[in-house]
Amino acid sequence: MNSNMSRSVTDTILNFIAGSYREGGDGKTFVNVNPATGREIGTVHEASEADVADAVAAAKAALNGPWGSMTTAERLKLISAVATEIERRSDDFLEAEVADTGKPRHIASHIDIPRGAANFRMFADVVATMPTESFNTPTPDGGQAINYAVRKPKGVIAVICPWNFPLLLMTWKVGPALACGNTVVVKPSEETPRTATLLGEVMNAVGMPEGVFNVVHGFGAGSAGEYLTSHKDVDAITFTGETGTGQAIMQKAAVGVRDVSFELGGKNAAIVFADADLDKAIEGLSRSVFLNTGQVCLGTERVYVERPLYDEFVRRMARAAEAFRPGAIGDPAYLGPLISAEHRDKVLNYYAKAIEEGATVVVGGGIPKIDGEHADGFYIEPTLWTGLAHDSTVMREEIFGPCCGVIPFDTEDEVTALANDTAYGLCATVWTENVSRAHRVAATMRVGVCWVNCWFLRDLRTAFGGSGQSGIGREGGVHSLEFYTETANICLKL
Numbered sequence: 470m471n472s473n474m475s476r477s478v479t480d481t482i483l484n485f486i487a488g489s490y491r492e493g494g495d496g497k498t499f500v501n502v503n504p505a506t507g508r509e510i511g512t513v514h515e516a517s518e519a520d521v522a523d524a525v526a527a528a529k530a531a532l533n534g535p536w537g538s539m540t541t542a543e544r545l546k547l548i549s550a551v552a553t554e555i556e557r558r559s560d561d562f563l564e565a566e567v568a569d570t571g572k573p574r575h576i577a578s579h580i581d582i583p584r585g586a587a588n589f590r591m592f593a594d595v596v597a598t599m600p601t602e603s604f605n606t607p608t609p610d611g612g613q614a615i616n617y618a619v620r621k622p623k624g625v626i627a628v629i630c631p632w633n634f635p636l637l638l639m640t641w642k643v644g645p646a647l648a649c650g651n652t653v654v655v656k657p658s659e660e661t662p663r664t665a666t667l668l669g670e671v672m673n674a675v676g677m678p679e680g681v682f683n684v685v686h687g688f689g690a691g692s693a694g695e696y697l698t699s700h701k702d703v704d705a706i707t708f709t710g711e712t713g714t715g716q717a718i719m720q721k722a723a724v725g726v727r728d729v730s731f732e733l734g735g736k737n738a739a740i741v742f743a744d745a746d747l748d749k750a751i752e753g754l755s756r757s758v759f760l761n762t763g764q765v766c767l768g769t770e771r772v773y774v775e776r777p778l779y780d781e782f783v784r785r786m787a788r789a790a791e792a793f794r795p796g797a798i799g800d801p802a803y804l805g806p807l808i809s810a811e812h813r814d815k816v817l818n819y820y821a822k823a824i825e826e827g828a829t830v831v832v833g834g835g836i837p838k839i840d841g842e843h844a845d846g847f848y849i850e851p852t853l854w855t856g857l858a859h860d861s862t863v864m865r866e867e868i869f870g871p872c873c874g875v876i877p878f879d880t881e882d883e884v885t886a887l888a889n890d891t892a893y894g895l896c897a898t899v900w901t902e903n904v905s906r907a908h909r910v911a912a913t914m915r916v917g918v919c920w921v922n923c924w925f926l927r928d929l930r931t932a933f934g935g936s937g938q939s940g941i942g943r944e945g946g947v948h949s950l951e952f953y954t955e956t957a958n959i960c961l962k963l
């Protein structure tokens with residue numbers, strides 16, 4: 470594989486600026502660790518403030534170069550070529566994503582990598598088919614005018630990404646940004662630098678003009694993340710990550726009055742009514758609680774079950790949790806590691822807090838005993854609690870691990886109030902076979918997405934985002950155009 474990223478144990482992971490790979494200007498590096506083994510597998514070159522300035526300058530220059538003068542059709546042809554090249558190199562992206570995250574290969578191969586291509590292809594279609602408005606306007610002198618809208622790229626977009634679905638979440642932003650004619654500077658998570666770096670090879674392979682796509686590695690405050698969000702030539706910031714980080718980034722965006730699009734944290738609720746199809750609910754919620762080892766913003770950490778079904782639900786959910794095998798790589802029931810030792814400590818602190826708050830640990834609650842090469846992986850037991858109060862810390866704060874608390878309820882009014890009693894508002898799931906109730910309860914959820922009798926079923930044309938502390942704005946389909954373009958109205962007197 471002709472890749473800048475060597476396949477040796479100590480891979481070198483470089484910044485990608487103006488079409489070329491480069492080390493960090495300050496000579497600073499940090500380690501890249503495989504969470505499945507806890508071992509160092511690479512060295513990442515941290516971008517200096519000057520490197521970030523070079524990346525922003527390259528992105529700005531590209532707007533006035535060949536990229537900025539391309540027709541929409543020429544631009545979208547390139548975007549589609551990126552999708553095709555990601556698919557052609559899907560094995561390389563799979564290896565890179567699994568090395569960075571330790572996630573089960575079937576998750577990366579069925580979710581992460583395909584969505585990397587789909588996010589480009591979908592927005593090429595949206596931009597190609599999206600009409601703009603126009604009006605015939607009678608004028609006071611008895612004549613006519615025509616008003617019509619034109620969409621223009623916003624400019625240089627800063628894209629700041631999390632570590633749980635690195636390629637998926639980065640391309641969910643880069644796809645529409647480029648399709649709309651912007652240029653980007655991406656700051657991947659320090660935990661997962663590989664696939665963003667590899668995408669630079671794809672951009673060069675398809676002939677993307679230099680400076681359109683740039684990648685700078687580093688951390689947040691006092692590093693590449695802050696240098697990027699503070700740079701005056703960044704026209705807008707799209708960020709996916711923790712709510713607290715969003716607050717810090719928003720303060721930087723305020724200088725220069727730059728627009729933001731935020732996909733933040735959540736504490737998502739599931740409501741299971743007694744008439745639910747229990748097989749469907751258990752299948753859906755065992756995925757929603759344990760997929761990606763619970764490191765999914767859309768995952769469920771609070772489950773409310775109508776009392777008549779409660780005991781059976783807990784029994785069935787416990788069996789589902791026990792079926793997972795942490796560290797058993799290659800086993801279909803393999804449960805991957807958490808992203809880092811620090812994140813595992815954070816989740817373990819919540820496991821301990823749950824006991825303090827009176828939880829009954831139905832399943833899990835600790836670190837699994839694993840032998841062999843994965844003994845030092847950041848694995849944790851899938852965990853199920855009962856006996857927690859709705860207003861306990863564990864039921865209110867985002868944990869971002871493979872765990873959930875289950876609480877009984879008696880009435881629809883009671884459970885909709887419980888589900889909505891949170892500062893977050895990302896998503897919810899409702900499980901019932903009563904169609905009227907499904908529509909009624911879903912409409913009362915104060916969230917960006919409510920799934921009924923399913924979870925993480927994504928149509929990329931739909932509005933996606935969170936309310937309250939879960940985000941600002943909606944992306945997906947035409948909704949992304951609102952953030953990645955500026956609409957101008959032209960009025961012409963006939």
Ligand SMILES: NC(=O)c1ccc[n+]([C@@H]2O[C@H](COP(=O)([O-])OP(=O)(O)OC[C@H]3O[C@@H](n4cnc5c(N)ncnc54)[C@H](O)[C@@H]3O)[C@@H](O)[C@H]2O)c1
Nearest residue numbers: 630631632657658688689690694710711714732733734766
């Ligand atoms: N709503 C969604 O669609 C969605 C999707 C995935 C993850 N998330 C959320 O992301 C979080 C987990 O991801 P994470 O731990 O990587 O989040 P995080 O906020 O710790 O980091 C996200 C990114 O922000 C950067 N960053 C941190 N501080 C910064 C600063 N001051 N300025 C600029 N950049 C900064 C980090 O380096 C990283 O690249 C969870 O809260 C999860 O809910 C939300």
Ligand SMILES: O=C/C=C/C=C(\O)C(=O)O
Nearest residue numbers: 633641764765766767927
């Ligand atoms: O961990 C959160 C996953 C978010 C998924 C998306 O943003 C998406 O499916 O577009």
